[in-house]
Amino acid sequence: MYKAFLVKYGEIGLKGSNRHIFENALRDRVQEKLAPLGSYKVVREQGRIFVECPEGYDYEDTVEALGQVFGVSGFCPVEVIETTEWDTVVQAVCEFVEKTYEKKNFTFKVAAKRADKHYPIESPVICAKLGEALLERFPELSVDVHSPQEVITVEIRNRAYVYSVALLGPGGMPVGTAGKAMLLLSGGIDSPVAGYMISKRGVQIDATYFHAPPYTSERAKEKVVDLARIISRYTGPIRLHVVNFTDIQLAIYEKCPHEELTIIMRRYMMRIAEHFAKENDCLGLITGESIGQVASQTMQSLLTTNAVCELPVFRPLIGMDKVEIVEIAKKIGSFETSILPFEDCCTIFVAKHPVTKPILSAIEKSETLLSEVIEELVKQAIETTETIEVRA
Amino acid sequence: MEAYLDNSATTQIDVQVLERMERVYREDFGNPSSRHKKGLEAERYVKIAREEISATLKCNPEEILFTSGGTESNNTALLGVAYANCRRGMHIVTTAFEHASVYEPLCFLEQQGFRITYLKPDLDGSVSAEAVKNALCPDTILVSVMAVNNEVGAVMDFEAIGREVKAFNPEIVYHVDAIQAYGKLRIYPKRQNIDLLSVSAHKLHGPKGCGFLFIREKTKIKPLLYGGGQQKGMRSGTENVPGIAGMGLAAKLASEQLLLNAEWLYELKEHFANELETVEGSVIHLVDEEDGTKCPQKLRTERLRRLAPHIMSVGFFGVRAEVLLHALEEKGIYVSSGSACSSNHPAISGTLKAIDANQDLLDATVRFSFCKDTTKEELSYTAEVLRQLLPLLRRFRRK
Numbered sequence: 001m002y003k004a005f006l007v008k009y010g011e012i013g014l015k016g017s018n019r020h021i022f023e024n025a026l027r028d029r030v031q032e033k034l035a036p037l038g039s040y041k042v043v044r045e046q047g048r049i050f051v052e053c054p055e056g057y058d059y060e061d062t063v064e065a066l067g068q069v070f071g072v073s074g075f076c077p078v079e080v081i082e083t084t085e086w087d088t089v090v091q092a093v094c095e096f097v098e099k100t101y102e103k104k105n106f107t108f109k110v111a112a113k114r115a116d117k118h119y120p121i122e123s124p125v126i127c128a129k130l131g132e133a134l135l136e137r138f139p140e141l142s143v144d145v146h147s148p149q150e151v152i153t154v155e156i157r158n159r160a161y162v163y164s165v166a167l168l169g170p171g172g173m174p175v176g177t178a179g180k181a182m183l184l185l186s187g188g189i190d191s192p193v194a195g196y197m198i199s200k201r202g203v204q205i206d207a208t209y210f211h212a213p214p215y216t217s218e219r220a221k222e223k224v225v226d227l228a229r230i231i232s233r234y235t236g237p238i239r240l241h242v243v244n245f246t247d248i249q250l251a252i253y254e255k256c257p258h259e260e261l262t263i264i265m266r267r268y269m270m271r272i273a274e275h276f277a278k279e280n281d282c283l284g285l286i287t288g289e290s291i292g293q294v295a296s297q298t299m300q301s302l303l304t305t306n307a308v309c310e311l312p313v314f315r316p317l318i319g320m321d322k323v324e325i326v327e328i329a330k331k332i333g334s335f336e337t338s339i340l341p342f343e344d345c346c347t348i349f350v351a352k353h354p355v356t357k358p359i360l361s362a363i364e365k366s367e368t369l370l371s372e373v374i375e376e377l378v379k380q381a382i383e384t385t386e387t388i389e390v391r392a
Numbered sequence: 393m394e395a396y397l398d399n400s401a402t403t404q405i406d407v408q409v410l411e412r413m414e415r416v417y418r419e420d421f422g423n424p425s426s427r428h429k430k431g432l433e434a435e436r437y438v439k440i441a442r443e444e445i446s447a448t449l450k451c452n453p454e455e456i457l458f459t460s461g462g463t464e465s466n467n468t469a470l471l472g473v474a475y476a477n478c479r480r481g482m483h484i485v486t487t488a489f490e491h492a493s494v495y496e497p498l499c500f501l502e503q504q505g506f507r508i509t510y511l512k513p514d515l516d517g518s519v520s521a522e523a524v525k526n527a528l529c530p531d532t533i534l535v536s537v538m539a540v541n542n543e544v545g546a547v548m549d550f551e552a553i554g555r556e557v558k559a560f561n562p563e564i565v566y567h568v569d570a571i572q573a574y575g576k577l578r579i580y581p582k583r584q585n586i587d588l589l590s591v592s593a594h595k596l597h598g599p600k601g602c603g604f605l606f607i608r609e610k611t612k613i614k615p616l617l618y619g620g621g622q623q624k625g626m627r628s629g630t631e632n633v634p635g636i637a638g639m640g641l642a643a644k645l646a647s648e649q650l651l652l653n654a655e656w657l658y659e660l661k662e663h664f665a666n667e668l669e670t671v672e673g674s675v676i677h678l679v680d681e682e683d684g685t686k687c688p689q690k691l692r693t694e695r696l697r698r699l700a701p702h703i704m705s706v707g708f709f710g711v712r713a714e715v716l717l718h719a720l721e722e723k724g725i726y727v728s729s730g731s732a733c734s735s736n737h738p739a740i741s742g743t744l745k746a747i748d749a750n751q752d753l754l755d756a757t758v759r760f761s762f763c764k765d766t767t768k769e770e771l772s773y774t775a776e777v778l779r780q781l782l783p784l785l786r787r788f789r790r791k
Contacts, residue, residue: 213718213719213722214715214717214718214720214721214722214785216718217714217718218718250787253788
């Protein structure tokens with residue numbers, strides 16, 4: 001079994017003098033992610049991160065975990081050879097190819113890195129000799145030094161390392177390198193994906209969910225907690241604020257024009273989410289909106305809801321089609337939970353024909369109909385909010 | 393205050409039952425098939441349970457097959473009889489409002505080429521023996537009827553149906569799904585011409601994951617599960633000894649107290665019906681008129697007693713059942729909308745349509761189901777909560 005993994009990071013490598021901040025963050029995130037699986041040794045060395053696995057570790061679990069750390073662009077299973085004694089290295093490289101490739105009919109080249117400059121054999125010679133040995137052992141292989149299908153890399157340090165295939169990481173930046181943002185999380189398909197995408201840029205996530213008992217059930221809330229848990233595999237722990245929105249919703253229902261219910265409701269959701277965002281040092285809000293998907297996501301509606309926020313609102317799905325969003329949801333594992341059939345508070349009193357082109361001034365005027373009660377209701381909603389710490 | 397009024401979904405386990413099960417789990421945990429003493433001890437529990445259960449039905453202990461619950465009992469009955477008798481005929485008669493654990497296996501059999509006749513209930517929610525008789529054909533091999541409808545509590549005249557079936561052709565196998573009825577109504581399969589009877593333990597203060605199927609001796613039926621040959625090859629798999637032991641006691645207790653309990657349950661029903669008099673816009677299905685007119689008291693008692701003792705299906709104009717359910721939940725009152733087993737499906741109750749319930753109540757009906765431990769105080773509290781909640785909920789509805 002492979003004894004280690006070599007973690008590659010793409011974009012971080014392009015950073016300038018603050019590069020070490022990103023590298024250290026990535027090392028820490030990898031370390032945190034692997035901690036529940038065993039005592040892995042994660043070290044940062046010369047432009048990469050090296051993960052040494054403990055005895056008897058679970059390969060599948062480790063690969064899955066590394067594939068969920070933002071900032072990891074790819075990672076290679078590595079064979080570690082305790083000695084650099086030449087015959088042992090040759091033997092180990094052959095065994096590596098034997099177990100790594102089911103079919104041995106590809107073109108390849110050997111790349112050698114000699115960090116230990118006292119090593120008696122020079123890099124080009126290492127490449128040539130190892131190539132020769134592999135051809136002899138696996139006659140179906142052929143060498144192509146210009147565009148090989150596989151590159152077998154051998155590094156000679158105090159020990160020797162062999163690796164070739166790179167497994168794909170999620171890319172992005174390590175969480176914690178870009179501040180925090182507040183995700184408006186519903187039980188749908190879009191918002192978990194939006195949270196995932198912003199977090200991928202290194203952003204730590206908090207979330208706010210609005211529930212409306214008895215119109216939405218305890219199971220609907222449970223589902224949202226489950227969704228938060230699913231994306232927390234990538235984002236790390238999430239503080240989920242569960243706001244009881246029933247009374248606000250009923251007040252809007254009773255006092256405002258029915259076709260404006262959803263848009264006014266969304267404005268109050270943004271206001272309350274922003275309150276918690278500021279209280280938790282978030283630098284922005286995140287929504288799963290996509291232009292034109294539903295009535296409350298037309299350009300006019302977005303303008304109208306956006307108007308109540310001071311913080312920037314990040315909408316990573318804004319230009320995406322539903323099918324593209326679904327594809328990501330399936331990839332990150334939130335889709336199956338998102339499609340469970342529980343009613344959420346956006347749909348319960350929805351008008352048959354909601355406004356699709358709200359005018360900001362008109363909506364603001366409608367909201368004055370709430371002026372007698374709304375301040376108190378918002379205050380109550382904020383005071384009764386339940387905070388749940390969600391971790392994978 | 394808390395009021396658990398969803399006893400048709402499941403009941404709280406009886407303490408004595410739990411104690412017996414715990415003893416099996418902790419001490420007498422052997423496998424009945426083992427040759428040693430530990431095995432023998434375990435086997436004894438199974439034997440005792442078999443005797444306890446057969447005593448309640450006045451049948452032979454050998455006629456009890458232990459299963460994993462109501463669903464398995466029903467599946468074994470239907471699929472087992474269909475496969476064992478398909479050379480004689482391919483026709484099966486049932487009703488249009490069976491539980492999914494009867495309906496779905498029958499759908500499967502339909503795909504296999506069996507012909508199924510689904511009888512619609514009369515307005516009183518039951519299927520008459522006459523209707524069953526008229527549906528029988530020369531190639532009918534099986535009749536399957538639910539004894540008590542789980543949604544509205546209508547009671548089938550399963551005894552009369554059995555008589556008609558056997559008069560037509562004694563070879564037809566007669567199955568009764570008694571999952572809501574056992575422990576509430578007296579059932580004597582031998583006297584009532586019943587060949588197969590499905591029961592689930594957790595509906596009578598027993599454990600979940602345990603049930604039985606009465607199989608009259610000489611009934612032609614094939615097993616569903618094959619393997620180590622336990623239970624005379626009729627149901628392979630190590631017996632769920634703790635569950636079986638618990639179920640035996642639960643069955644015994646339910647049977648001993650049956651009349652007493654039933655009387656209490658009817659009294660509770662009467663009490664709740666009285667309370668509902670002053671809950672505006674409420675309709676007790678199969679009792680009140682579907683337009684909302686309350687049933688006069690004398691007639692009401694008669695109608696209530698025609699239904700199963702523990703189930704009351706009540707519609708409330710102008711609220712959605714799902715919302716009412718959650719609103720009651722906030723007050724510690726637990727009920728179900730439709731049948732809890734299928735509450736995940738938003739489909740509107742087929743039974744309510746069948747009994748010609750008011751169109752406006754199809755999605756506005758909740759089921760209250762009681763048990764022997766339910767109190768009048770709980771029901772008064774529930775009615776009081778309803779009186780408070782309904783006006784609020786009715787203010788808000790989908791426009």
